[in-house]
Amino acid sequence: MNKLKNNIIKVLFGILIMTSFSSCDEGGDPNPGGTTTEQFAGDWYIDISDASGILAQHVHHYTYNTAANDNTMWIDDHGDGYEIKCKMTINSDGTFSATASPNLLDLDATGKPQSTVTITEGKIEKGAAESKGGHKVDKISFKAEFSYDPGTIITYEGHKRTGFKEDEY
Numbered sequence: 001m002n003k004l005k006n007n008i009i010k011v012l013f014g015i016l017i018m019t020s021f022s023s024c025d026e027g028g029d030p031n032p033g034g035t036t037t038e039q040f041a042g043d044w045y046i047d048i049s050d051a052s053g054i055l056a057q058h059v060h061h062y063t064y065n066t067a068a069n070d071n072t073m074w075i076d077d078h079g080d081g082y083e084i085k086c087k088m089t090i091n092s093d094g095t096f097s098a099t100a101s102p103n104l105l106d107l108d109a110t111g112k113p114q115s116t117v118t119i120t121e122g123k124i125e126k127g128a129a130e131s132k133g134g135h136k137v138d139k140i141s142f143k144a145e146f147s148y149d150p151g152t153i154i155t156y157e158g159h160k161r162t163g164f165k166e167d168e169y
Contacts, residue, residue, distance in 0.1 A: 042062075042161065044061045060161070061156075061158070083105040088119055096142070100118055101117050101118070120142070125138060126138050140158055
């Protein structure tokens with residue numbers, strides 16, 4: 001009886017060992033890859049101004065890829081700055097623009113965008129700015145014109161957020 005019990009324990013232990021090794025198999029390529037705009041995506045601290053001067057400083061903005069995963073990406077301030085959220089076309093050299101892109105932070109009661117944004121002179125420059133703590137970071141700059149205020153050019157200029165405590169505003 002003891003011999004039978006020992007054999008059953010050995011078989012169960014063997015099955016346990018085999019399943020534990022096979023459960024660690026990643027199965028295929030574990031690298032999920034990236035997006036076409038990942039080198040330009042990130043969090044930014046941006047100063048906003050117009051012809052009369054500074055409107056807001058160190059406003060947190062975000063750039064991120066679209067679901068299409070092509071040469072378009074979003075610029076979004078989550079309503080914290082001049083209320084901008086629109087798609088823009090970006091080139092591999094970091095230049096970007098948008099022509100009459102719907103501003104998704106300016107919606108009517110039905111959820112339809114009420115205004116558009118035109119972005120010109122947009123560029124992201126690698127290592128061209130300095131963070132609050134003195135770190136070399138990427139720079140972002142562009143001009144925007146909103147359809148609800150034609151002729152008024154809003155200038156955006158800032159730097160990439162590092163995540164270091166000494167760089168936070």
